[in-house]
Amino acid sequence: MTAHTNQTRARFGYVSGLDGLRLVAVAIVIAAHYQLVPYIPGGFGVSIFFFISGFLITRLMLAEEKTYGQIALGRFYVRRFIRLLPPLALMGIVAVPLLALTDPAGFSWSQVLLSFSYLGNVHKIGSRLLGWNAGYDALEPLWSLAVEEHFYLLLPPVLLLVRGSAGRIRMISAVLAGALVLRMLVWAATPRFADDINYNFTLTRIDAIGWGVLLTLLLDGGRIGQAWIERHGAVLLWGGALAMLLSLVHWSGFYETAFKYTPQSIAIGAAFCGAIFPARNAWVRRIAELPPIRYLGKTSYELYLWHYPVYSLAERFVVSPHLRAVLSLAATIAISSLAYSLTTRRLAPLRKRFGGHPV
Template sequence: MSTLCRSTATEATEPGPGGRGFSSALCGGGGRVAGLDGLRTVAVVLVIVYHVLPDPLPGGSVGVDVFFTISGFVITRLLVAEYARTGRIGLWSFYRRRWLRLMPALLVMCAVTAVLAVAFAVPMFRDVWVAVALTAGSAVNLVRAGEPGAYSGLTAPFGHTWSLGVEEQFYLAWPLLLLVLLRRGRARVVLCWVAVLCVLPVIWRTVLWDPAAAHRIYNGPDTRADQLLVGALLALVLARLRADDPRLVVLRRWAGRLCWPALALLALIVWQIPITGPSGWNPLWYTAGFLAAAVLSACVVAALELCPRSWPSRLLSLAVPAWVGRNLSYGMYLWHYPLIRLLSDFGVRGGRLLFAGLTVTLLAALASYALIERPLLRRGRVRARRPEPAVVAAA
């Protein structure tokens, strides 16, 4: 979104019956930010490289933290825009869109992997049927959270879908909670409550902390909620500030100033700080570190949203990374782990594994996008133009 869009669209559009202090969401809720799509590409590539070569990038899993913050931001921006425009949130429509966006591609990935399990007798596929059931039920993160020692083979080869479980559980609860907040409080009250919710998981992680609870903290939807909620809080702040609000000018200035330091600190985490495995079970990271990563990610997201002419925004908005992030990042995340594990079981190692893994992952993501995701998205857009009877109205 450009600065001009934020200025003109906000002034030209009157808030709907549910505006109640979030009228700026009417501009911000409809368009994509190319820089955010480019950031998705960077995050998914980091995760893939980390899964192939963890030693050079011990903190590469922070790409998932970035994804969480982006998801909280984007989803909340859409929800608050709908509420500001109509005074209601179409819950059935929201859940249906999320299901169409996430589950068909996920189920196809599970089915193809199950076929591979029948075709190839490799160690990774021994418990594939249990793993398929857990993945389809978005329960991989819950199972992993209950394993105090090394992860069992119960969720292989879908261990990476723990993060999808966290997001899907957030998507289930957050629209309902946000609706309650929007209906019962003014904008400032809503912002205060969401800010409090961002801090609660830190307190809860501190209470839980023990090396034996590392998996519980890393995989729990409650213990990772602050990373999604920080993105949600940013979306609400931007929806609160009108184009003529001097605080928006201050926020834009500081977002531009903090973007490079935030990127540098995230890069330092990727390069130097182990996060997973016993060597990464640092009490500071497993209590406050997740929130710190979310705040750094939110600084970058704010700069990409508010400063489209800045260098980070220009670089991440380049056509190739933006297109890949917009259309292929989800498919790349889905397919990379089982494919890389399969190649590894066939004896591919090191740099060859990274090159081959990236190649087959891109091909699988392209097929997923062309054959599954894009047709369903088009169908969803057509359905979205029709009146939705199942909505929850604002008071």
């Protein structure tokens, strides 16, 4: 199998290797929640997801602007609605009643209503700080969907208001600096709750998304060129991978709570560049494009939605943790594949009518 050469400039079209990176991200989350890899937190996988979202959505919007002369906000939001809401609604319709039947005492209306209204991060913060009913662990991962949705709401209007590559780069750089400063202020003001706030609050957790946006702007504006990436491809890939591992070390409370997301996001961006663009690292994309990996990567959203509800339900009936993890993983893959076929794949023609492109 040959690996497609990706262009650094924003354009429509499939980005070779991206589905494989999506699978890596969701695999980290699942391994953490299934207690298979105790030393790698699920939040690291979420950060990779965030970076990919920031990169990809910005790339598509810049390509739309270059192709049609404008970014059509209405069509963008319709595409996001078609892609994100049906799989989420299907999971909620099936999983929430099953969770309520097997554990009625754990049911929380505030969690259900906020989580499925893209305010799951607000509920997580409220349950930690204000004593709200925490509800089901199975629905807690929906906090990250809230952060992404808030990004989808904010970025397109900002790109319309700030025209030109240089202005957009300055704007995103200011947002990233502001997020870091805000995390430091939260840590200084309330050390006890700083981790809960900084991890879940949109404005403090937007780093990885913002760095993905910034990378796209730098690439499309020619600040980082294909030739430079080609020359430094090995350093970007392996140096970024090493830096990602180092970012997981618990250096101090301040680092873990307030500072970590900045160097971690930069490391993700370096490794991402090294994996996606250089011809010398085409072997990475060839692995990522193997049919099983690519397919599972395409279902990564569904895998993310279903993995924890399936595991939580299995906890009620399967005592052995290893058997529970194996059965949960098999069931999650099967259910996610079915959900993908019923929603994402079936609605793909409708998304295309509103300007959707394969990515």
